[in-house]
Amino acid sequence: MKKADADIMRSTNRRAVLSALRNNGAMARVDIGAALSLSPAAVSGITADFLAEGVLLELDSKAEPAKLARGRPRILLNINPNSALFVGLRLTFDRLDVFLGDALNNLVEHAVYTTDTRALTAEQLVDFIVAGTNSLLEKRSRNISDVAGVGIAVQGIVNETQGRIRWSPVLTCTPVNLGEALERRFSVPVTMDNDANTLALAHCVDRPGAQTGTTISVMIGYGVGMGIVINGEIYRGNRGSAAEFGHMKTGLSVTGPLCRCGARGCIEASVGDYAIYRDACELLGKSPEGIVAPDESSMVEIGEMGRGGHTGILELFDHAGTVLGIGVSNIVNLLAPDTVLITGAGTRSFDLMRKNFEQAMDRAVLTSVRDITKIEVMDWNLDFDGKGTVAMAIQHWLEERSNA
Amino acid sequence: MKKADADIMRSTNRRAVLSALRNNGAMARVDIGAALSLSPAAVSGITADFLAEGVLLELDSKAEPAKLARGRPRILLNINPNSALFVGLRLTFDRLDVFLGDALNNLVEHAVYTTDTRALTAEQLVDFIVAGTNSLLEKRSRNISDVAGVGIAVQGIVNETQGRIRWSPVLTCTPVNLGEALERRFSVPVTMDNDANTLALAHCVDRPGAQTGTTISVMIGYGVGMGIVINGEIYRGNRGSAAEFGHMKTGLSVTGPLCRCGARGCIEASVGDYAIYRDACELLGKSPEGIVAPDESSMVEIGEMGRGGHTGILELFDHAGTVLGIGVSNIVNLLAPDTVLITGAGTRSFDLMRKNFEQAMDRAVLTSVRDITKIEVMDWNLDFDGKGTVAMAIQHWLEERSNA
DNA sequence: TTATTTAATTCATCCATCGAATTATATCCT
DNA sequence: AGGATATAATTCGATGGATGAATTAAATAA
Numbered sequence: 001m002k003k004a005d006a007d008i009m010r011s012t013n014r015r016a017v018l019s020a021l022r023n024n025g026a027m028a029r030v031d032i033g034a035a036l037s038l039s040p041a042a043v044s045g046i047t048a049d050f051l052a053e054g055v056l057l058e059l060d061s062k063a064e065p066a067k068l069a070r071g072r073p074r075i076l077l078n079i080n081p082n083s084a085l086f087v088g089l090r091l092t093f094d095r096l097d098v099f100l101g102d103a104l105n106n107l108v109e110h111a112v113y114t115t116d117t118r119a120l121t122a123e124q125l126v127d128f129i130v131a132g133t134n135s136l137l138e139k140r141s142r143n144i145s146d147v148a149g150v151g152i153a154v155q156g157i158v159n160e161t162q163g164r165i166r167w168s169p170v171l172t173c174t175p176v177n178l179g180e181a182l183e184r185r186f187s188v189p190v191t192m193d194n195d196a197n198t199l200a201l202a203h204c205v206d207r208p209g210a211q212t213g214t215t216i217s218v219m220i221g222y223g224v225g226m227g228i229v230i231n232g233e234i235y236r237g238n239r240g241s242a243a244e245f246g247h248m249k250t251g252l253s254v255t256g257p258l259c260r261c262g263a264r265g266c267i268e269a270s271v272g273d274y275a276i277y278r279d280a281c282e283l284l285g286k287s288p289e290g291i292v293a294p295d296e297s298s299m300v301e302i303g304e305m306g307r308g309g310h311t312g313i314l315e316l317f318d319h320a321g322t323v324l325g326i327g328v329s330n331i332v333n334l335l336a337p338d339t340v341l342i343t344g345a346g347t348r349s350f351d352l353m354r355k356n357f358e359q360a361m362d363r364a365v366l367t368s369v370r371d372i373t374k375i376e377v378m379d380w381n382l383d384f385d386g387k388g389t390v391a392m393a394i395q396h397w398l399e400e401r402s403n404a
Numbered sequence: 405m406k407k408a409d410a411d412i413m414r415s416t417n418r419r420a421v422l423s424a425l426r427n428n429g430a431m432a433r434v435d436i437g438a439a440l441s442l443s444p445a446a447v448s449g450i451t452a453d454f455l456a457e458g459v460l461l462e463l464d465s466k467a468e469p470a471k472l473a474r475g476r477p478r479i480l481l482n483i484n485p486n487s488a489l490f491v492g493l494r495l496t497f498d499r500l501d502v503f504l505g506d507a508l509n510n511l512v513e514h515a516v517y518t519t520d521t522r523a524l525t526a527e528q529l530v531d532f533i534v535a536g537t538n539s540l541l542e543k544r545s546r547n548i549s550d551v552a553g554v555g556i557a558v559q560g561i562v563n564e565t566q567g568r569i570r571w572s573p574v575l576t577c578t579p580v581n582l583g584e585a586l587e588r589r590f591s592v593p594v595t596m597d598n599d600a601n602t603l604a605l606a607h608c609v610d611r612p613g614a615q616t617g618t619t620i621s622v623m624i625g626y627g628v629g630m631g632i633v634i635n636g637e638i639y640r641g642n643r644g645s646a647a648e649f650g651h652m653k654t655g656l657s658v659t660g661p662l663c664r665c666g667a668r669g670c671i672e673a674s675v676g677d678y679a680i681y682r683d684a685c686e687l688l689g690k691s692p693e694g695i696v697a698p699d700e701s702s703m704v705e706i707g708e709m710g711r712g713g714h715t716g717i718l719e720l721f722d723h724a725g726t727v728l729g730i731g732v733s734n735i736v737n738l739l740a741p742d743t744v745l746i747t748g749a750g751t752r753s754f755d756l757m758r759k760n761f762e763q764a765m766d767r768a769v770l771t772s773v774r775d776i777t778k779i780e781v782m783d784w785n786l787d788f789d790g791k792g793t794v795a796m797a798i799q800h801w802l803e804e805r806s807n808a
Numbered sequence: 809t810t811a812t813t814t815a816a817t818t819c820a821t822c823c824a825t826c827g828a829a830t831t832a833t834a835t836c837c838t
Numbered sequence: 839a840g841g842a843t844a845t846a847a848t849t850c851g852a853t854g855g856a857t858g859a860a861t862t863a864a865a866t867a868a
Contacts, residue, residue: 001423001615001636003440004408004416005825006854012408013856019405030815036407039857044817070866071814157772167772211405213642226738230634232405237740238617241773244737249730249768251655261770326653330734333648334630336641364653366665368561368571369645409856410823417824434846443826448848450824474835475845 013038015402017046018055021079022398023208026059028074047077054083055103055401079103084148084397087133088389090195091154093117093170093222093293096129097382098136101390103148103397105205107383111136122173126181133186150182150190151392153198153385155223159240160193166239169223169260191396195219195385196243197234200227201395202388203341203378214337218245218328220346222293223260224268228335246272250326270323273299273346276316280305283312296345303349314352321353325360332365332373343378350377417442419806421450422459425483426802427612430463432478451481458487459507459805483507488552488801491537492793494599495558497521497574497626497697500533501786502540505794507552507801509609511787515540526577530585537590554586554594555796557602557789559627563644564597570643573627573664595800599623599789600647601638604631605799606792607745607782618741622649622732624750626697627664628672632739650676654730674727677703677750680720684709687716700749707753718756725757729764736769736777747782754781 002008016036021027024035033043050056057080081102088099088107094117100109113132120128133150137143156168163179165171179192193201200217204210211232219225226245228235236242246268247261256265257275269275277294280302281287306313328340342350350357354377361375406412420440425431428439437447454460461484485506492503492511498521504513517536524532537554541547560572567583569575583596597605604621608614615636623629630649632639640646650672651665660669661679673679681698684706685691710717732744746754754761758781765779 001420001440002416003420003442003825004413006413006856009408009410009413009824009855012406016405016407028815036405038407040816041818041858042856045855048817069814070812070864072816072862072864074815230639235634235739238742238776239740241740241770241776242738244740244770244773247737247770248734249654252726252730252764254767263768263770265768322656326656330652331738333651334646334735334738335639336643336645336648338642360656363658364667364669366645366648366651366667369648372642372645407856410825413824413855432846444847445827445849446825452848473845474833474843476831476833476847478846 011403013042014046014050015399017043017050018079018398018402019211021056021077022205023211026076026078028076030074032077050401051077053401053404054080056080057083081106085142085146086390086393086397087137087147087150088386088393089129089133089150089152090198090385090389091117091129091152091170092195093155096132097386098132099386099390100136100140101386101394103394105387105390105394107386107390109136109140110382110386111139117170118172120171120173122176122178122181125171125173125176125178126185129178129182130185144186144188147186147188149393149397150186150188151198151389151394151396152178152182152190152192153195153389153392154178154192155195155225157241157244158192158194160191160197160236161240163190163192165192166241189393189396189400191392193234193392194225194227194240194243196225197227197236198388198392199225199343199384200229200341200388201234201391202384203343204229204232205387205391207339209338213339214335215339215341216331216335216337217341217343218324218331219344220271220324220342221344222274223272224324224346225344226331228337245327245331248327248330250323267323267327271320271327271346276302276320276349279316280313283316299345300348303352306349306352317349317352318356321356322360324353325357326364328357328375329361329364332361332369336369337373339374339376341376341378343380343384345380347377347380415807417446418450418454419803421447421454422483422802422806423615425460425481426609427615430480430482432480434478436481454805455481457805457808458484460484461487483802485510489546489550490794490797490801491541491551491554492790492797493533493537493554493556494602494789494793495521495533495556495574496599497559500536501790502536503790503794504540504544505790505798507798509791509794509798511790511794513540513544514786514790515543521574522576524575524577526580526582526585529575529577529580529582530589533582533586534589548590548592551590551592553797553801554590554592555602555793555798555800556582556586556594556596557599557793557796558582558596559599559629561645561648562596562598564595564601564640565644567594567596569596570645593797593800593804595796597638597796598629598631598644598647600629601631601640602792602796603629603747603788604633604745604792605638605795606788607747608633608636609791609795611743613742618739619743619745620735620739620741621745621747622728622735623748624675624728624746625748626678627676628728628750629748630735632741649731649735652731652734654727671727671731675724675731675750680706680724680753683720684717687720703749704752707756710753710756721753721756722760725760726764728757729761730768732761732779733765733768736765736773740773741777743778743780745780745782747784747788749784751781751784 059076081104090097157166183190215229217227224246226243247266249265251265257269259266259269463480485508494501561570587594621631628650630647651670653669655669661673663670663673
């Protein structure tokens with residue numbers, strides 16, 4: 001339980017104004033006041049400060065549609081997109097995606113840099129990231145001093161408050177304090193999180209409803225991840241280790257499929273791309289190629305074989321659907337979220353999993369909690385990840401601006 | 405994101421003072437100030453108000469041990485136990501426990517009233533509860549007008565904000581708005597929650613550490629329940645349906661043991677008393693007695709047979725241990741709590757489950773999150789439940805006092 | 809042109825906290 | 839014993855942000 005004083009009152013209300021604009025888009029001062037139960041006087045003062053600081057912007061109302069009401073016209077305010085520039089980084093197996101975004105989370109630039117991430121030392125990793133970032137900034141004739149914040153998404157177990165990667169499947173140099181190292185090199189605030197959390201954030205930013213209640217993003221792709229957002233905040237658990245949904249067990253056996261974590265029976269070991277690829281290769285008598293991660297075209301090909309009617313492949317997806325359905329129903333029984341979003345590259349073949357997924361859900365979700373949780377399957381593209389990393393940096397910056 | 409103003413500032417700090425005392429026990433004004441970073445002046449003012457209201461009490465320092473430091477002696481303050489009286493109710497299969505407690509959560513009275521709860525209509529249920537409560541109050545020559553709040557724990561799915569029982573294994577008259585009905589009869593604030601949540605609250609009240617981070621109580625008994633406490637607050641999920649841990653599935657199969665919820669493969673259907681009793685009866689060639697719930701002595705007897713070396717019974721407990729271990733490890737992987745408390749009547753035979761429980765945990769918890777969560781098995785007695793229900797009523801009352 | 813309506817600002821007032829000074833009450837030291 | 843010292847608690851003026859009422863601003867309707 002924390003105390004309150006005048007400073008906290010001020011920053012709370014400043015934060016509330018920025019949040020309102022972030023969630024609802026442009027608003028007039030009256031509406032901000034109504035939404036927050038703040039007096040017109042207070043809103044006037046707070047917004048005047050933000051306008052002076054350049055954080056907010058008055059929109060040109062001439063471009064608006066015809067007025068419906070008379071009286072002094074409302075002036076829409078919004079976060080000034082050009083008040084700051086943000087860098088979003090996403091580190092995955094063998095590649096680094098660098099995004100550039102503005103304060104309204106519009107992505108303005110994107111580049112990919114490839115390397116064998118697992119071969120890098122901690123120092124080489126930092127150099128690689130710095131080089132990639134600078135190279136993208138150059139394209140826009142900007143440099144790191146124009147940037148107000150950097151957000152990084154990494155697969156694995158990340159302690160966001162310290163910027164420390166405890167373990168990651170894409171790195172061998174763990175544990176490594178990447179956040180702190182980059183902050184030193186960039187001299188700019190760096191925020192880091194697990195890639196599933198970042199993606200969850202990206203989804204919640206666009207959903208006003210996600211600011212209250214629980215929204216869960218299940219990310220299926222190379223592995224299976226999850227982000228839990230409770231009342232607009234990412235739930236991280238002790239030392240940031242939460243939401244390892246991919247390693248939930250759907251069986252008691254010690255003989256289930258082997259997961260890359262070393263255990264058996266993990267959801268990931270049946271649903272992740274690497275698992276489906278591995279099993280498909282075995283099925284087809286092909287030895288899996290030397291690469292650790294199957295490329296997108298291989299995964300698409302496997303899906304096409306299923307749609308073509310290949311029984312063995314269909315059974316793989318059937319099984320994946322069942323495993324995922326049991327896993328998600330456990331989540332629903334346990335956390336009763338408002339929404340579960342299923343997303344990630346793996347949704348490319350969700351049509352093949354859907355039947356068994358839904359059957360498993362029907363069987364396993366408690367009758368009394370049915371219809372409480374909305375399940376949505378979302379197509380996925382890389383921009384979601386970009387927006388998530390940039391959103392993380394923006395969030396940090398807005399927090400700083402609120403306290404300023 | 406909520407706004408702040410002078411009123412909120414005031415009630416926040418009043419609440420903070422009460423919380424501090426509740427968590428740490430008696431404190432001097434200086435220490436309260438230090439703990440909350442509040443100025444001496446603010447603490448002085450707030451505590452003076454509470455003293456005038458009778459909510460706080462200055463402790464007699466004469467009874468204290470010899471002083472170690474010189475200077476004006478600190479005066480310890482604490483919540484005035486006699487400032488209010490609270491009723492805690494616990495409705496389970498065929499019985500109602502009524503507790504009377506003071507504002508410091510000391511239980512001063514307890515009585516049990518039995519009836520076939522499943523045979524009651526909504527009206528009869530209310531009458532039964534009111535009669536029991538009044539009867540206990542009479543013992544102390546008090547009546548309901550002396551009571552500042554009532555807390556009720558019910559098995560099943562409860563929507564605490566509305567006091568509505570959506571479904572309960574101990575009732576047939578669901579859905580029923582018991583909270584509201586009792587509030588009308590008592591003319592006293594009534595708070596209601598799931599029995600596992602209430603028990604979780606009871607545990608967290610005594611643990612200063614539970615005010616931050618995540619503490620999870622797993623309650624094994626007739627069924628298997630769970631309470632999730634995040635940063636000192638019970639996590640309820642959408643419509644209060646969360647934490648149905650007992651109905652997590654530890655297998656994909658459609659042929660697992662039948663759970664009372666109608667599904668198969670629920671944790672409860674292997675670990676709950678009713679499941680062990682059912683399986684033990686089958687094993688021993690006895691047909692289970694006509695009662696729905698096995699009594700305590702039968703469960704103790706089954707445990708003793710296991711300890712005596714009965715292989716079949718031991719296998720039952722082995723299996724229960726494995727199922728519980730997989731279930732808890734899923735929780736650990738998913739939520740990375742600080743602590744998992746295993747409690748409830750079912751702990752009477754935890755010694756028989758422990759080996760397999762621990763093996764399953766070792767196998768299923770991600771190596772990188774081991775040692776992040778502390779697992780504690782707690783003996784259980786009825787007073788925990790009593791304290792939980794009373795704590796719930798106290799919490800509501802303190803909240804009201806903070807806003808006053 | 810004037811009345812009406814709604815938006816935004818201004819300014820006096822309020823209120824809880826803070827900081828500094830004061831008061832209260834003990835132990836330590838000579 | 840009595841003064842010095844130390845710590846706790848209270849008092850009081852100052853501070854800062856929110857509020858409410860009055861004012862100003864900018865449009866439409868008559």
